[in-house]
Amino acid sequence: MAKRFEPKIVAFLCKWCASAGADLAGVSRLEYPPNIIPITVPCSGRIDPQFILQAFKEGADGVLVGGCHTPGDCHYINGNFKCFKRVTLLKKMLRQFGIDERRLRLEWISATEGKKFARVVKEFVEELRKLGPIKVT
Amino acid sequence: MKKLKLAIIPTGSCSGCDTSLVDAGETFVKALEYLDIVYWPIAMDLKVDSLLKAESIDILIVHGSIRTEEHEHLVKEAAKKAKYIVAYGSCTCFGGIPGLANLFFRDELLKKVYIETFSTVNPEEKIPGVTCEDERLKIPKLREWIHPLDEIVDVDLYVPGCPPPGEIVEKFLETIIAHAERGEPLPEKGTVLAGLKTVCDECPREKPDKIVVKKFVRISEAKEIDEKKCLLAQGIICMGPATRSGCDARCLKVNMPCRGCMGPSPEVVDMGAKLISMISSIVYADKEREVGEERLKKVVEEIVDPAGYFYRFTLPGSILGRTRRRRDKE
Numbered sequence: 001m002a003k004r005f006e007p008k009i010v011a012f013l014c015k016w017c018a019s020a021g022a023d024l025a026g027v028s029r030l031e032y033p034p035n036i037i038p039i040t041v042p043c044s045g046r047i048d049p050q051f052i053l054q055a056f057k058e059g060a061d062g063v064l065v066g067g068c069h070t071p072g073d074c075h076y077i078n079g080n081f082k083c084f085k086r087v088t089l090l091k092k093m094l095r096q097f098g099i100d101e102r103r104l105r106l107e108w109i110s111a112t113e114g115k116k117f118a119r120v121v122k123e124f125v126e127e128l129r130k131l132g133p134i135k136v137t
Numbered sequence: 138m139k140k141l142k143l144a145i146i147p148t149g150s151c152s153g154c155d156t157s158l159v160d161a162g163e164t165f166v167k168a169l170e171y172l173d174i175v176y177w178p179i180a181m182d183l184k185v186d187s188l189l190k191a192e193s194i195d196i197l198i199v200h201g202s203i204r205t206e207e208h209e210h211l212v213k214e215a216a217k218k219a220k221y222i223v224a225y226g227s228c229t230c231f232g233g234i235p236g237l238a239n240l241f242f243r244d245e246l247l248k249k250v251y252i253e254t255f256s257t258v259n260p261e262e263k264i265p266g267v268t269c270e271d272e273r274l275k276i277p278k279l280r281e282w283i284h285p286l287d288e289i290v291d292v293d294l295y296v297p298g299c300p301p302p303g304e305i306v307e308k309f310l311e312t313i314i315a316h317a318e319r320g321e322p323l324p325e326k327g328t329v330l331a332g333l334k335t336v337c338d339e340c341p342r343e344k345p346d347k348i349v350v351k352k353f354v355r356i357s358e359a360k361e362i363d364e365k366k367c368l369l370a371q372g373i374i375c376m377g378p379a380t381r382s383g384c385d386a387r388c389l390k391v392n393m394p395c396r397g398c399m400g401p402s403p404e405v406v407d408m409g410a411k412l413i414s415m416i417s418s419i420v421y422a423d424k425e426r427e428v429g430e431e432r433l434k435k436v437v438e439e440i441v442d443p444a445g446y447f448y449r450f451t452l453p454g455s456i457l458g459r460t461r462r463r464r465d466k467e
Contacts, residue, residue, distance in 0.1 A: 049410035053456040071426045081425035081433065085417035089437045093413065096240060096444035098462025135463050 007061035007128035009036045009121075012051060014044040016075040017110050018066025024114030032118040033125045036064065044068070045079025049090045052104065056094075062103045062128045064120070069108040080108065100131055140173040141195040141317050144188055144215055147179060148208035149235050149283065150201025154226040155179045157300035161307055168310040171317035172196075176215075185211070194219040196313065202228040202235045202453065203284045207277035216290040221323055223309075224286045227299040230329075231400045232453025234299070236283045237445060239452050239459040243281050285454040295329040299398035299450060302384045305330055331383030335402045336395050340377055340386040342367045348419045353440055356394055368394045369419065374446065379411045398450050407456040409447035416440070416447075 013019040019040040025032065041047055044067025052063050065087055067080040074080040084106065091101040107120050147155065158165060159180075174181055176188035188211065197219035203209055216222060227233045238246055247264045251257060265276045286292055296309055309330055315321040324330065337344070344367040354372045362368075368375040368389070375394035377386070381402045388395055401408040420436050421428050440446070448455055 049413045050407045050456065053407055053410050056461070057456050070430060078423065078425050081430075082418055084430060085420055085425075085433050085437050086414055088434050089413045089417050089440065089443060090410070092438060092440070093409065093443040093447070096442070097457055098460045099457075135461050 005129055005133060007035055007125055007133070008059060009062045009064055009124060009128070010055040010060040011036050011038045011064040011066060011121075012044070012047045013038055013040050013064075013066040013109075014046075014068060014075075014079070015040050015042050017068035017073060018044075018107070018117070020111035021066070021109040021113045021117040024111065025117045026114075028114045030114055030118040032121040035125050035128075036121055043074065043076050043079035044083035045074070045076060045081075047083055047086070049086055052090060056099060056103070056134065059134070061131070061134045062105065062124060064124060065104070065106045066109045066117075066120075067106070069110055073108075073110060099134065102127055102131060103134065138171070138317075141171055141313070142175050142191065142193060143172045143177075143196050143198070144175040144191065144194045144219070145177040145179075145198045145200070146188070146208075146211055146215060148199060148201035148212065148229070149204030150226070150228060152179055153300040154200035157226075157298075157303075157306050158310075160303065161310055164307050164310045164314075168314050171314060189214055191218060196221050196223065198223045198225045199229050199286050200225040202232050203280065203286060203289050204235060205277040205279055209280065209289060212286065212289055221293050222286075222290060223294045223296060224292045225296045226301060227297055227398050227400060227450045229286045230295045230297045230454070231451040232283055232285045233450050236285075236450070236453040237448070239283050240444060241460060242462075242464060243279050247279070282459050283453045288453075291326075293326045293328075294324050295327075297329060297331055297381065297398070297400045298384060301330075302387060304385065305383055329381070329400075329403075331381050331399055333403055334382045336377035336380045336382050336384065336386055336389070336399070339382050339384070340367075340389045340395075342389060345370050347422060349422045349424065350419045350436075351421060352436060353416075355441075362392055364392060374416060374440070376408075376412055376447070376449075378415050379405050379408050396449055397447075400451055400454075408451045409444065409455055412447040413443065 013022055022038055047065060055063050067083050068074045070080050087106045091104055095101055105124055109117050175191045175194060176183050197215050199212055224230045228235060251264050252259055252262055316323050343365050348370045350372050352372055353374055356373050359373055373394050376397035377395040379402060380395050380397045381399040384399050405411045420433060
């Protein structure tokens with residue numbers, strides 16, 4: 001039997017919401033696939049598109065960006081909006097590079113949404129399985 | 138007086154770089170007194186043999202991107218003998234405008250140019266380089282991807298710019314003169330002969346404390362341009378904030394936005410990503426809550442061809458470097 005493709009996901013999670021949500025999913029003992037490598041950053045507005053491109057270059061099949069809910073949840077007032085604009089424009093550019101925009105996923109996950117975090121990771125892994133491994137040349 | 142042996146190899150280049158050297162005028166003439174040219178096809182009647190048979194080369198200048206197998210071969214052969222290698226011009230330093238071809242596979246490019254374009258009549262579907270390998274006519278094959286020079290050989294000095302601006306060329310020639318005349322050392326390996334800040338630092342335009350853009354316009358579409366005010370503040374995409382200084386903001390002084398020919402500033406790794414970051418930040422800055430995601434998305438997505446625009450000179454040297462599409466046949 002052919003081995004099932006296990007996508008690698010790099011997740012950039014903001015310290016105040018998404019990362020706390022991931023912690024909650026952990027302490028609540030929610031099950032979600034182990035394909036994810038979480039990296040906590042102070043704010044989703046701190047995520048430089050360079051980080052995301054570097055992740056793709058190093059072989060990540062998908063990148064998950066997690067931040068606080070818009071409009072008002074960001075600890076730093078508008079970091080989540082900055083992140084939103086960057087990811088939107090970066091998706092457009094990734095299309096030109098031939099990287100499916102579904103490989104970059106932006107989700108707003110609050111500190112109380114452990115369940116949502118688990119669901120998002122599950123969905124994302126399923127989606128990436130369908131897309132297959134990213135071409136690394 | 139011992140003369141320095143100089144070889145200039147043009148690779149995938151428009152020869153604008155040759156012109157920029159000659160443009161240096163008196164400094165160039167002075168430099169020639171200390172130089173013995175081994176190879177410079179555009180100016181001297183020396184064939185490739187003189188390059189391949191030269192015993193040693195003191196200074197090797199390469200300008201242009203590495204596009205064909207011949208370019209790679211010549212550069213590698215010359216680099217074996219060269220004591221000091223200079224990447225001259227943006228194509229050599231980062232890949233340059235020809236580097237945008239990296240968004241497509243080689244076969245696609247050849248097919249498009251030699252078969253598919255409207256003005257082409259090529260019933261036998263002949264493609265040079267790939268099918269023509271007659272003994273009499275050897276056309277070098279295109280490499281699959283364009284590379285900046287430092288991915289092929291070790292580079293000692295980078296002279297960016299498209300072409301390198303006059304002051305930098307002069308500085309470059311004067312370093313060579315100082316080296317030949319007084320034995321002063323050439324810049325250490327990895328030096329970039331340009332500024333350490335960004336173009337904004339040199340730009341004379343008035344910059345507001347906070348730049349807020351509600352709509353982007355192309356320079357050709359702009360109805361009115363304030364000649365004293367920052368172009369970004371007027372909604373015209375300018376690449377100054379991520380571009381290395383040293384050009385004295387020559388484009389900005391004539392009402393053209395910076396296109397980024399000097400390459401990334403020292404702290405920037407990937408120019409396109411950094412520009413995405415910068416351009417996104419100023420869209421409705423600090424007013425995001427009021428306008429909401431839909432509106433922000435609309436403004437940002439109106440930017441036509443972000444890869445082509447933000448990587449105009451730096452695609453092959455960037456993080457992704459080339460298309461990541463799968464080939465159709467795979």
